[in-house]
Amino acid sequence: MMTIAKFWGRVRRFMSVNTDNPEQLRAQLSALSRLIPLLYFILVANAWVLAATFFGKAPNWLSVYVALAFSTVCAIRLVTWWRRRDMTLTNEQTAQELRRTNKLAGVLGVVSSAWPMALFPYGDAYAQAHVALSMTIAILGSMLCLIHLRSAAVIVAVTVGLPFVIFFASTGISTFLGAAINVMLLTVATVIIVLIQYRDFTRMIGGQKRAEQLSNENLRLANLDSLTDLPNRRAFFTHLGCALQKAQSEGSRLALGIIDLDGFKPVNDLYGHATGDRLLVEVAARLSSIYPSDALFMFRLGGDEFAYVVANAPDDRSLVAQGDEISAILRVPFVLPEATVQISGSVGIAAYPEMATTAQQLFERADYALYHCKDAKRGGAVLFSAEHEAQINIDARIEQAFKCADFEQEFSIVFQPIVDISSQTTTGFEALARWTSPTLGKVSPGQFIPVAERAGIISALTRPLLKKALATASDWPANLRLSFNLSAFDLNSSEGTLAIVSIIEGSGFDARRLDLEITETAFTHDFTQVHRSIDMLRLLGCGISLDDFGTGYSSLSRLHALPLTKIKIDRSFVTDLHKNSNSLKIVKSLLALSRDMELDCVIEGVETLEELTALRRLGGVMVQGYFYSPPINAEQIITYLNEERPTAIGA
Numbered sequence: 001m002m003t004i005a006k007f008w009g010r011v012r013r014f015m016s017v018n019t020d021n022p023e024q025l026r027a028q029l030s031a032l033s034r035l036i037p038l039l040y041f042i043l044v045a046n047a048w049v050l051a052a053t054f055f056g057k058a059p060n061w062l063s064v065y066v067a068l069a070f071s072t073v074c075a076i077r078l079v080t081w082w083r084r085r086d087m088t089l090t091n092e093q094t095a096q097e098l099r100r101t102n103k104l105a106g107v108l109g110v111v112s113s114a115w116p117m118a119l120f121p122y123g124d125a126y127a128q129a130h131v132a133l134s135m136t137i138a139i140l141g142s143m144l145c146l147i148h149l150r151s152a153a154v155i156v157a158v159t160v161g162l163p164f165v166i167f168f169a170s171t172g173i174s175t176f177l178g179a180a181i182n183v184m185l186l187t188v189a190t191v192i193i194v195l196i197q198y199r200d201f202t203r204m205i206g207g208q209k210r211a212e213q214l215s216n217e218n219l220r221l222a223n224l225d226s227l228t229d230l231p232n233r234r235a236f237f238t239h240l241g242c243a244l245q246k247a248q249s250e251g252s253r254l255a256l257g258i259i260d261l262d263g264f265k266p267v268n269d270l271y272g273h274a275t276g277d278r279l280l281v282e283v284a285a286r287l288s289s290i291y292p293s294d295a296l297f298m299f300r301l302g303g304d305e306f307a308y309v310v311a312n313a314p315d316d317r318s319l320v321a322q323g324d325e326i327s328a329i330l331r332v333p334f335v336l337p338e339a340t341v342q343i344s345g346s347v348g349i350a351a352y353p354e355m356a357t358t359a360q361q362l363f364e365r366a367d368y369a370l371y372h373c374k375d376a377k378r379g380g381a382v383l384f385s386a387e388h389e390a391q392i393n394i395d396a397r398i399e400q401a402f403k404c405a406d407f408e409q410e411f412s413i414v415f416q417p418i419v420d421i422s423s424q425t426t427t428g429f430e431a432l433a434r435w436t437s438p439t440l441g442k443v444s445p446g447q448f449i450p451v452a453e454r455a456g457i458i459s460a461l462t463r464p465l466l467k468k469a470l471a472t473a474s475d476w477p478a479n480l481r482l483s484f485n486l487s488a489f490d491l492n493s494s495e496g497t498l499a500i501v502s503i504i505e506g507s508g509f510d511a512r513r514l515d516l517e518i519t520e521t522a523f524t525h526d527f528t529q530v531h532r533s534i535d536m537l538r539l540l541g542c543g544i545s546l547d548d549f550g551t552g553y554s555s556l557s558r559l560h561a562l563p564l565t566k567i568k569i570d571r572s573f574v575t576d577l578h579k580n581s582n583s584l585k586i587v588k589s590l591l592a593l594s595r596d597m598e599l600d601c602v603i604e605g606v607e608t609l610e611e612l613t614a615l616r617r618l619g620g621v622m623v624q625g626y627f628y629s630p631p632i633n634a635e636q637i638i639t640y641l642n643e644e645r646p647t648a649i650g651a
Contacts, residue, residue, distance in 0.1 A: 017099050017102060017149070023205055023209050024202060024205045025098060026089075026091075029097060029098060031148040039142060040074040042137065042138075043074055043112065043138065044074050053127050057122045058123075062115075062119060062122075066115055074108075102151050105155045105156055108142070110159050112135065112159075113135060113138075113163040114163075116134050117163065120167075132179050135164050136183055136186070139157065139161050139190070143156050143157060143190050147194050147201075148197075153194045154191060154194070157187050157191050164183050165180045165184045227277055227284075228281055228284035229284070230287075230288065231298075233300075235299060240359045240362070241359045244352060244362065246311070252313075253312065253313040253351060253352065253353070254311060257307065257310070257322075257326070257348065257366060257381075258305065258307045258369075259287070259330075259345045259347050261306075262344040262345060263342070264343055265304070265527070267341050267343065275339075282334050282336070283306070283334070283343075284300060284306070286332075287306060287308075287329075290325070310322070313351055316383055319349050320381050323347035323349050323380070323381025323382075324380055327379055330343060330344055331343075346379060346381075347381035348372070349369055349383045350362050350363075350366035350368075355384045369383060370382070372388065398451045405435075405437065407460070410435055410437060412633075413433065413434070413465060413469050414634075415430065415431055415432070415634065415637060416631040417632075418481075419622065420621060424644075426644060428482060429480065429483065429637065430484075431473075431482060432485075458487040459490050459499075462490050462500075466503050466504075467507065469482060470482070470504065471507065472634040473509055473513075473514075481543075482513060485516075486518050491518065492533075494529075494532070494533070496533075497536050504540060511542050514541075515545045515566060516542050518544065534562060534563060538563045544565050546568065548568065548570040549568055565600060566599055566602060567599050567601050568603075568604055569591075569604060570605070571625070572605075573590070574603060574615070575605060575611075577610075577614045578610045584614065587615070600622065601621065602622045602623065602624055604623075605625050606627045606628070607627050611625075
């Protein structure tokens, strides 16, 4: 059973402003700010019309001065509301304003009922009827204008409507008794309307709040990487654009770094995608902990690529040091449930305003620096420089010349011997591409091949060069082999591989004398497709050589899984081999590995007798390099073979 205290508590809560929902409070204040001026206009106009009716009939203090005082109060409140229409109030200020409106509703209600009833005795029947009309207008106008503040509307109903009914019912005049009954019904109906509208208004605000929360959550999810909880690629470009605008307006420096993980794909392939995902989560956590978010904003662009933006960027040396620090942190082994893995990270950096003027340009410059970092300083950091800018211009000219090039006429093939150092005889030749452009002159393979790969036109070059190489090799003695380099892009699709197979079969050259060379970087693409392409070429009879062995990041387990026939040790390990103990150890290990895997091994870049002697002591068998011969034209091969003589090698 409800006690009086509980009942009174409910009444008080019903008649007070609910401060539990800040969004609703702001919505109420906003709605009232549009209707309150109308309310005060109605009250003031109604008051002066009533005052005019009783002017000369009632005392001036009652008919005029009260109306003047009432209008002054309304005018002050009107000005207050008008001045606050564009103000941003705190939640507490909003609640205070609504509570003040509640109190004033009671005051204005009392005045709107007491004053007309005080004038009632001074008027004739018409004037008294005007009193009833004035109070009815005050009731309806006030309640409808206060419909978004339930408590204030009910207060008006109580302070104006209830006195109206009591007062006019007590006059004993049937007309006024009927008016009292009608007004009572009208007031009750209006209260019901107010309650229904307030309920709907409250639900609407709640729905808007939920919709806003959902929208904010969707926006957050749209800009958040679901795996790492870092801002995603979309958020990155948005932030970069805003940061650049701020840097431009402030005249400050801005830097962008792009991080690409080295050795991630082998982990993914060896342990599975679940482990790869856990590694990415750990990488993101480690990167996020490096610097405070207000100094360095970290993002995940996708895959194993991350980025960061540095506002008020320091000098170039500090930026490179920062990038090197990030790389060093990533080199610390990651302890995962499946295994402890070690990777690294290469960082490309670009700075505004020195090397870029737009967000897109800044991104492209950082990406270009990353490309060079992975090529020359893998596991470190490279800052985009004026030299890179010059190289971009050169690459652009090369790419443009490429698009207009006649592959058949402008490109040629030279051949470098591969020699068995035990017998001092040539076992085969590697085909190497050369380009003489009508506009650029001679362009080195180190320049045009990377451009062709980035432009996606390397396959269009591979096929005519393979035809030329096979046509030349068809005239060689049957004991000589041909080595030809394939790009990763040549193996990325079944269609591309089938095109290679078709060329080989149509050449008439014995595929069993052909070694197709691929680099470890090919496996950073679609490993499954590359494996499938290699299987197809092996079925044809071709040998598969892994070029530049030791410079990539292929796991031994993947190498074992591939049907390789030969590995080629990169020249970087051979230069001054006899003087460098580390190089000696590496080459020795690689030679032992090739023997364990039962693979032939060719050592590239042999240029001196000292290097050759050291390799022979390590157990090397086949070598390639300028010590024996530079690349030669097809017409020179027969002469070279005829003039080939054993070379004296120290013991």
